[in-house]
Amino acid sequence: MASNWRLRHGRLIRKLMMTSAPPFAKHLASNDKKTRDKAVKSLATFLAMDERDPISKPDMDKLWKGIFYCFWMSDKPLVQQALAADLAELLLTTSSTTSALSFLSGFWEAIVREWNGIDRLRLDKYYMLVRRFINATFRLLAGADWAEDVCNTYNKMLTREGGPLCPNDQRVPSGLAYHLADIYLEELDKAVAATEPPPLPAPLSTLLSPFISLAAQTPTSITYKRIQSEVFSPLLEALAADDAPPAKKRRLDPDYAALLANACFDQPSTGKLDPTTLRQKLLRRIFDVASEPETRDSSRRKMYALFRQSTGEED
Template identity: 60%
Template sequence: MSAASAPAAPPLGKYLASSEKKTRDKAVKSLAAFLSNHDSENVLPDLEMAKLWKGIFYCFWMSDKPLVQQALAGELAELILTITDVPSSLNFLRGFWMMTVREWNGIDRLRMDKYYMLVRKFVNASFRLLVRTKWDSAAVQEYNSILSGPNGPLCPNDIRVPTSLAFHLSEIYLEELDKALTSSESPPPAPLSTLLSPFITLAARTPTNTTYKHIQSSLFEPLGDVLKSSSGPPSRKKARTSSPDYSQLLVNTCTSSPGGDGAMDAGAVRSSIFQKIFDVASETETRDANRRRMYAFYKDAVEDDEDSAG
C-alpha cells in the first residue's frame, strides 16, 4: 500500500478481533500500513492506544494453530520496527506492555504458552530496535522506564503486575538479546549493565522473596557464570552442569555506553555488573532483606574472582 493510500486511522478493534482469520489478517496488514506512516507528530492518544492494543490482544487470542500463532506473533512484534520514528515505536511498545500486564491474569492455561511466545517475540524485536538506534542512550533509558515504570512488567512497587511475567522475562532476556545481536549486521556493543538495570532495581525493591530468588537464579547467576568462564578459570564454588551459550553477547558487550572504547573484556563486564548490584543494594529504596541478599551475592562473586586470581 502506498503512503498516499495508507489509512488515516488504525483498524477498528472489532476487525482485529474478528472470528474470521481473513478479516484479522487484513486488519493486521492495514495496521502495518498505518504504523509505517506513523510518527511523533501523529501520536495516538492513550485511550486510542489502549483500544488498539485490546484489539491486537484478542486478534492473537483468536489464533488457534501453532504455526499460525507463531507467524502472527512474529508479525505483530515486527510492527515495532515498521514504525520509522523511534519515539513512536517505543510508545507503541509501551502500549503492548500495558495491555499485557492488564490482561495477563485473564489468560487461561491453554493459551498461556502462546502469550509467553508473544512476549519473547516482542523482547527480541525491542532489542533489534535498540540496535538500530545504536543503543542510543535516550532510547535505552525510555525502554527501561517502560519495563520498570507504572504498568510495566518489571515495576517493583505495583502488586497488580503478575510475578510470572517478571519470571519469564528473567529467563528469556539474555537469550533474546544474544539472538538480536546475532541477527544484526555489525551491531554496536550492547550496554549490558544498563540493560540489566530494571532487573537489578526489581531485585532490590520487590517485596516478594520468590521474585528476588528467581531473578538471581535465572538471570544474575547464569550470566555471572558465563562471563566468568569466558574470562578465566571456572568458578571453584559452583560447578553448573549446563550454562547458556551467549556467544555473540560475550564478544560484543560493554558496560553502559557503546560510544566508548567498543566491546569490553568479559571479566570487566562481569565486574561492572556486580558493582552495579552492590551500588543498587546500597540505595535507600532497597528493602533490607533484599539488600542483605545482594551484598552476600556480591561478596561471593568478589571472593570467587579473588580465589581464581590467586
C-alpha cells in the same frame, strides 16, 4: 473463568466496532481469520506511514485491545507463531523510533492489564508473544545504537507503575516478571547475533537496570530468587567462563557467546569490554545498588552475599 472472559471480550468487540481508533482496528477482533489477517497487514502499513499524527493514548489502548483479541483468536500453533512474529516485527517497521516505543508501551499496558485473565490453555502462546516482543525490542534498541534516551524510555516502560517489572504495584502479575527473567538474556543474545551489520556493544548495565532495581526493591523473596538464578548468576558465570577450567566451560549453558563478544558496561561508543572487566563492573553495580537506602534489607543482604561469593571476598 473462561466463560466470563468470553463475555467480557464480547463486550469489548462491540466497543471496538464503535471506536474512533484507526478504521481497521475493529477488524482485528473479527471472528474471521482472513479479515484479521488483512487487518494486521493494514496495521503494518499504517504504522509505517511517514506522515501521520501520533496515535492518541485512548486510541492506542483501543488498538491494542483489538490486537490482543486478534491474537487470542489464533488457535493453531503455526498460525500463532506466524502472528506473534508479525506483530513483533511491527516494532521495526514503524515510521520512527518514537512511534515504535509508543506502540511498545501499548503492548506492555495491554499485556499487564489482561494477563490474569488468560486461561491455562492460552498461556503458552502469550509467553511466546512476549518472547517475540522482547527480541524485537532488543533489535530496535540495537538499531538505535543503544541510545541512552531510547534505552531509558524502554526501562521506564518496564518499571513504571503498571509495568511488568514494577516492584511496588501489586496489580502486576508476578508470573510475567518471572517469564521475563527466564528469557531476557537469551533473547538479548539472539538479537545481538541477528543484527546486521553488527551493532554497537550492548550496554549490559543499562539493559539489566530494570532487573537490578526489581531485585533491590521487591518485597517477594521468590521474585529475588528468580532474578538471581535466571539473570545475575548465569550472566556472571558466562562472563567468568574465560577463567574457568575446560571441564567447567563445557558445562556452562547457555554461554551467551554473541552477547559477550559484543558488550560493554554503559557506553557503547567506547567499544566493547573484555568479559573479566565487564563482570567486575557489573558486580560493583550490584554492590552499589545494594548500598542504596531504598534497597530492602532482605535484598541488600542477598545482593551483598552474591557480591562476596562472586568476588571471593570474605564477610
